[in-house]
Amino acid sequence: MKAADERADVLVIGAGASGAAVAWKLAGAGISVVCLEQGDWVDARAYPHWQADWELHRSTDWSPEPNVRRLAQDYPVNDQASVISPLMYNAVGGSTIHWSAHFPRFRPSDFRVRSLDGVADDWPIDYATLEPYFDLNDQMMGVAGITGDPAYPPKSPRQTPPIPLDTLGLTIAGGFDRLGWHWWPSDSAILTRDYDGRRACVNCGPCDLGCPIGAKASTDITYWPKALASGARLVTRARVREITLGPDGLADGVVYYDGEGREHAQKARAVVLAANGIGTPRLLLNSRSTRFPEGLANHSGLVGRNLMFHPYAMARGVFDKPLGGHRGPIGCSIISQEFYETDLSRGFVRGYSFQVARGLSPIASANGGSVGDRVPWGREHRRAYAERFDRTITVAVIGEDLPEPENRVDLDPTLTDSNGIPAPRVSYRLSENSRRMLDHGLARAREVLQAAGAHDVAFNPLLRAGGWHLMGTARMGRDPATSVVDGEGRCHDVPNLYIVDGSVMVTSAGVNPTSTIQAVALHVADGMIRRRR
Amino acid sequence: MTRDLLASVLETLVPPGEGFPESGALALDHVLAMADAPAEAGALLSQALEAIEEAARDGDVSEDLLRRVERSHPEAFDALVRHTYDGFYTHPATITRLGLEPGPVQPRGHRIESAPFPDLGRVAGRGPIFRRA
Numbered sequence: 001m002k003a004a005d006e007r008a009d010v011l012v013i014g015a016g017a018s019g020a021a022v023a024w025k026l027a028g029a030g031i032s033v034v035c036l037e038q039g040d041w042v043d044a045r046a047y048p049h050w051q052a053d054w055e056l057h058r059s060t061d062w063s064p065e066p067n068v069r070r071l072a073q074d075y076p077v078n079d080q081a082s083v084i085s086p087l088m089y090n091a092v093g094g095s096t097i098h099w100s101a102h103f104p105r106f107r108p109s110d111f112r113v114r115s116l117d118g119v120a121d122d123w124p125i126d127y128a129t130l131e132p133y134f135d136l137n138d139q140m141m142g143v144a145g146i147t148g149d150p151a152y153p154p155k156s157p158r159q160t161p162p163i164p165l166d167t168l169g170l171t172i173a174g175g176f177d178r179l180g181w182h183w184w185p186s187d188s189a190i191l192t193r194d195y196d197g198r199r200a201c202v203n204c205g206p207c208d209l210g211c212p213i214g215a216k217a218s219t220d221i222t223y224w225p226k227a228l229a230s231g232a233r234l235v236t237r238a239r240v241r242e243i244t245l246g247p248d249g250l251a252d253g254v255v256y257y258d259g260e261g262r263e264h265a266q267k268a269r270a271v272v273l274a275a276n277g278i279g280t281p282r283l284l285l286n287s288r289s290t291r292f293p294e295g296l297a298n299h300s301g302l303v304g305r306n307l308m309f310h311p312y313a314m315a316r317g318v319f320d321k322p323l324g325g326h327r328g329p330i331g332c333s334i335i336s337q338e339f340y341e342t343d344l345s346r347g348f349v350r351g352y353s354f355q356v357a358r359g360l361s362p363i364a365s366a367n368g369g370s371v372g373d374r375v376p377w378g379r380e381h382r383r384a385y386a387e388r389f390d391r392t393i394t395v396a397v398i399g400e401d402l403p404e405p406e407n408r409v410d411l412d413p414t415l416t417d418s419n420g421i422p423a424p425r426v427s428y429r430l431s432e433n434s435r436r437m438l439d440h441g442l443a444r445a446r447e448v449l450q451a452a453g454a455h456d457v458a459f460n461p462l463l464r465a466g467g468w469h470l471m472g473t474a475r476m477g478r479d480p481a482t483s484v485v486d487g488e489g490r491c492h493d494v495p496n497l498y499i500v501d502g503s504v505m506v507t508s509a510g511v512n513p514t515s516t517i518q519a520v521a522l523h524v525a526d527g528m529i530r531r532r533r
Numbered sequence: 534m535t536r537d538l539l540a541s542v543l544e545t546l547v548p549p550g551e552g553f554p555e556s557g558a559l560a561l562d563h564v565l566a567m568a569d570a571p572a573e574a575g576a577l578l579s580q581a582l583e584a585i586e587e588a589a590r591d592g593d594v595s596e597d598l599l600r601r602v603e604r605s606h607p608e609a610f611d612a613l614v615r616h617t618y619d620g621f622y623t624h625p626a627t628i629t630r631l632g633l634e635p636g637p638v639q640p641r642g643h644r645i646e647s648a649p650f651p652d653l654g655r656v657a658g659r660g661p662i663f664r665r666a
Binding site: 047049051107152201205206337362367375378 | 618
């Protein structure tokens with residue numbers, strides 16, 4: 001085994017949304033930071049947008065599912081016991097490479113679920129604590145939007161104006177207006193004007209395949225250049241096998257494999273895990289020792305438990321006019337939080353958001369998009385395709401997923417990655433509360449689509465390939481018996497081991513989590529800096 | 534399977550007409566390439582083509598014949614339809630007929646005509662809809 005030359009102040013594992021933010025913040029404070037990332041930099045010229053067959057790549061080498069993509073830097077995930085497939089991307093930038101950059105924040109009530117609604121647990125931190133980090137993160141990522149949304153406390157000015165709604169967005173907004181429901185242009189981490197050395201979006205469409213011009217925020221182009229300029233060191237194609245402990249019981253570094261399979265050791269005074277809600281528990285469970293026979297920092301037995309996705313249900317309406325849905329960022333149009341807060345008369349606790357995406361590209365139209373009802377082949381094909389292409393609006397219901405210990409990540413007894421490291425196994429079922437929530441959302445989605453003019457509405461009651469958000473598997477809390485990390489991201493059992501990715505989230509809220517994950521990461525980094533002084 | 538027979542299959546799946554080009558010509562190369570792919574999809578696709586070839590010994594391909602194969606080999610037939618759609622709806626001739634500009638989406642992107650932003654006053658006028666915690 002090769003030992004690295006220097007002991008770093010802080011070793012960060014994972015260069016995605018949260019790892020990049022932490023590395024930037026710490027390096028800017030003069031702390032020596034080394035980050036190990038199992039993927040590599042994505043070359044802007046490698047994105048499929050430069051090829052005529054770009055759409056084909058969505059189901060092959062640019063699939064969000066690692067089990068489909070199967071690139072060298074990916075690890076397999078056994079998801080046979082899960083009704084939702086986990087999605088992720090392994091590269092500098094992590095899953096911000098292929099996210100759609102929908103960028104809402106959690107709301108104040110999301111941090112007080114136990115106090116307000118008697119379910120799950122309160123977070124040990126609150127919205128007010130995170131607010132300055134939300135603002136800082138918005139500046140770093142660059143957010144298009146407009147202030148004044150009554151669904152949130154007042155926010156700082158957005159960095160650029162909102163993404164244009166175009167015909168599709170205006171059509172569905174009309175539906176919300178007719179019903180008197182809340183809607184607002186999405187906060188999106190996509191620039192509509194040049195900002196911070198980055199170009200504005202040219203509305204090419206498939207943000208889910210990455211952004212080759214840097215208009216969409218991914219941390220390889222936002223945080224990392226600044227982190228590196230501040231002295232952080234980033235090692236790519238470095239897959240961590242385990243976190244090691246010193247004789248004092250503190251984390252003292254990691255063992256990792258380089259791209260050629262050679263084993264290395266990297267020592268550090270503190271270790272930060274930023275490997276996502278599946279990769280982080282996997283690594284902790286793979287880091288067993290006599291001191292931690294059930295996995296590192298797992299005296300609570302909660303590492304890997306309480307896995308939360310956001311269950312998505314999809315409703316698609318067909319309209320009798322072209323909607324121009326191929327123009328503009330695919331995932332970002334408008335959001336509605338009309339049914340976000342708890343109203344027990346609806347038959348469930350907590351709530352959900354509606355997200356309205358753009359239209360479907362040619363192949364996706366043929367295959368039914370996220371609703372999955374493929375256009376029939378044969379004599380009916382031409383007519384059925386013509387009825388749908390560029391004439392559909394899809395409304396996604398994104399429900400708050402409450403934590404349940406049975407929903408979990410553990411280690412597969414036989415499956416391994418290319419380095420022989422045990423792979424994660426995901427067990428997840430949809431709760432009754434979530435089912436009722438999604439059913440309520442689909443019924444309301446039908447109403448809004450019809451109010452907007454849709455003449456035919458179809459549903460997908462649960463999107464299987466919808467596990468974008470990986471949360472809860474090393475939850476934050478004050479009590480070491482019921483949580484893995486404290487309110488500043490420190491593991492109760494190993495106080496110089498920190499976790500900053502979605503694993504620490506106590507609850508999932510009913511919105512996309514990246515903005516909040518990054519705000520938490522910046523908050524944790526600030527605590528590390530403060531304690532070092 | 535011969536190219537002619539496969540072309541007949543593809544044109545039965547996605548019939549030409551209404552100004553759309555013939556799928557037999559447009560999707561053929563893609564489907565053949567996918568049938569040769571080493572992954573599971575390639576094996577499934579080959580299975581579908583073999584089943585159709587067996588069923589169409591006299592050389593005639595009809596919708597009824599394909600529906601029988603779809604019933605007897607649902608997973609393999611699903612792969613055939615998917616790859617046919619992939620090939621057909623990626624081809625520049627199809628893209629053009631759909632009214633879109635064929636080719637890469639970068640660097641050209643798409644132009645969105647500027648339009649007045651809708652009045653958000655009604656929505657904002659409701660006042661806060663979040664719970665203070």
